[in-house]
Amino acid sequence: MSTVTSIRTLDIRFPTSIFLDGSDAMNPDPDYSAAYLQIGTDSDDGLTGTGFVFTIGRGNDIEANAIEVLASRFVGRDVEELLADMGATWREMMDDSQLRWLGPEKGVMHMAIGAVINAFWDLRAKRAGQPLWQHLASLSPEELVDLIDLRYLSDALTRDEALDILRRGRDGSEERAAELLADGYPAYTTGPGWLGYSDEKLERLAREAVADGFTQIKLKVGADLEDDKRRLAIARRTVGPDIRIATDANQRWDIDQAVEWMQQLAEFDLAWIEEPTSPDDVLGHAEIARRLAPMPVATGEHVQNRVIFKQMLQAKSLAVLQMDACRVGGVNENISILLLAAKFGVPVCPHAGGVGLCETVQHLSYFDYVCVSGSQDGRMIEFADHLHEHFVTPASVVGGRYRVPTAPGAGSEMRAASIEEWVFPGGHGWTKING
């Protein structure tokens, strides 16, 4: 038996704003950051559980503080007990009525809960000697349903329906796992499409994306309509008619504006329009989807929890569900979101990029393929080719497909040298820039 002996939170920021990687209509100058947690134990195995919340700079300290306050309750606790019932460990945080007031189930506090439970998942998968996706796939339908919280979902998904989906998902699951390891999983790239890039850079990166084997690219839109038309024309001309081009407005518009703007871009045969308006606007997304049909609407990276996703599925607000590894309450809540998506027959194409999102969210897509939806149709994981070098097990995309990881853990562990360099504000990377 072992005990949690340390909780260490770190404010880690990368100076991405200098190169305008990640710039879009709402986020002109992000510094991709991680409010990062390490859970240490007194076990001889020397393993650390790691989890994080992705942010884009200022406020990363606020998130790190929330994680620190929340996680400190686990110091001195029995590790085997915490890991044996991950549903109970998660609910201990979710159902703390005093902490719940700070959301409920949204924003800084909810993301902190996600980081903490994800760190325990990382530790548990490492102890099991399995990558997280395979570790989740090894659980029975009953064990999986016991991980989630069906409160507020019963009008859309009952416990029995969740069990049915997971039981059906067992058919052929071993074959799908083997196929994943052999062939990987589809990726799409946002690399060419950041607003801060010149037309020349857009064209070069779009050409390279196709050469690299990607079948979908994504462009940011919403700052200037004429710019969008010009950039989409360049992109479509460069990639040809058979490569899918998605667009992403990052919540820039009101409803009429979204519809009118996108009607003018429809000629470019778009794969989807992502985040056309507020991520809280279930009814607004539904109206946009109706009026822009058949152009699909995608959203999810800022959707706060399973209750909003439930409504978006009920109201047909989205045709592509973009789950995020760090936005909701961790692996547990994301399992319930995968089940909701399966129930409504909507494909999940996770949001990734940022820092560490590709590394972590991929596990959820593989679990979805092996155990839940059993399908890759219309499914792919976002990929942005930056900051992977800071992770112990970096995400890898070859020929437009993710290589499926086999290393134990959840993919969230950062390299010690990277932490040392980019811890904010004292890391030597930052002192060099600022000094």
Added chain:
Amino acid sequence: MSTVTSIRTLDIRFPTSIFLDGSDAMNPDPDYSAAYLQIGTDSDDGLTGTGFVFTIGRGNDIEANAIEVLASRFVGRDVEELLADMGATWREMMDDSQLRWLGPEKGVMHMAIGAVINAFWDLRAKRAGQPLWQHLASLSPEELVDLIDLRYLSDALTRDEALDILRRGRDGSEERAAELLADGYPAYTTGPGWLGYSDEKLERLAREAVADGFTQIKLKVGADLEDDKRRLAIARRTVGPDIRIATDANQRWDIDQAVEWMQQLAEFDLAWIEEPTSPDDVLGHAEIARRLAPMPVATGEHVQNRVIFKQMLQAKSLAVLQMDACRVGGVNENISILLLAAKFGVPVCPHAGGVGLCETVQHLSYFDYVCVSGSQDGRMIEFADHLHEHFVTPASVVGGRYRVPTAPGAGSEMRAASIEEWVFPGGHGWTKING
């Protein structure tokens, strides 16, 4: 001219869990708390701007930290400039794209923005020598609309519609202000109805409430159906047929459960059912409202922002809108919520109680009466008679009506002795309790 010279945040908690004041089906043991902000300047006037976020205990430190990080940007800034354009001061925080990632517009970060802008409002009203409600009423329709953010609202409320509402609101506004000062504003009391109270205490407090002049009381429900029936029978028998009895489930139920439970309580002729399910569930509230009609559904104390309120009004999810002084992004966002409610013809009955909520939210109801809805029909402010003694200008209810304050400021300033006693964990009130 003067400069912001200090930002001081304090974690202040009151040991309310010891007496079970404030206990309900979701919150069995709250310690009412305030993450409290003082903004100091170098002006000779010696005035301090105060604002806070109400929480119920653990996590108050997380909220205080968020306020500290956020507010620190204003140290060294020109006070007159910040106060002259409160729309710009607010938007500087709301539109900080890096901080926005932590919500957007919800939870810990959004409430922190509310506390900071409310502290500036307190300072501005004090400098003007006016209570906040009167200070807001002194602004022109154009000045008021410039305070708010209509983004994501245009499908429900345009700038022209907002201006029209405010221009119509000027008719008779001086008479209504005079009437407020003479006669006060309706209150209702939650005092008798906490779940932790014995039947005897419920009966005694209900009898006292009627004797004190209240025309509505509220009971917490949702923990046990038979208990609810017994308690409502006691309450109805005690207050007679003419006093309104509202009920509050504090998010306890899923949709079917809410409908089935409340159908069994309908015989007690209820004024409303409050928070039957998740505050995020616009569609769920709408379905509950349809199936329970004509029993009104009320919600709002946990509604995160104007975008959710907009949808709840569009979908007819609520018949009573319960704004909260601390949940959303402060006075500015609450003005937009009052305008939405006026547009849809829904009465606003603010959530209060807790600590400092009565003191602060009353200003918004008076502003609503004087300048927006122009009506008291179906409108009243919640009142819970505790913790008022900690405020410099405590809320006062006489004969079932709020006495309207005339002291300058927003009502948020706490007494120095109270702060000293209950600052957590070092205040002498806490050191005495904890041994």
